[in-house]
Amino acid sequence: MFEDLEPRPVRGAPLAALSREDLDPYSVVDLQERITALEAEIARSRTAIDGKSSQRSAADAIFNFRSS
Numbered sequence: 001m002f003e004d005l006e007p008r009p010v011r012g013a014p015l016a017a018l019s020r021e022d023l024d025p026y027s028v029v030d031l032q033e034r035i036t037a038l039e040a041e042i043a044r045s046r047t048a049i050d051g052k053s054s055q056r057s058a059a060d061a062i063f064n065f066r067s068s
Helices: 013-020 028-063
Strands: none
């Protein structure tokens, strides 16, 4: 019920905050773990893109539209 009163998070805000974070306090191990986590997120994003592209291709085939 109270969830409706809370503002919605801004799309992309966590990524923007991540890119502004000071990396100086992190150790080499911490930075390597950060890279691993970011690479996993990149892979997840690429999988989502592939899925959306497949859906679009299927829709285009059904409706006989051609992508430019």
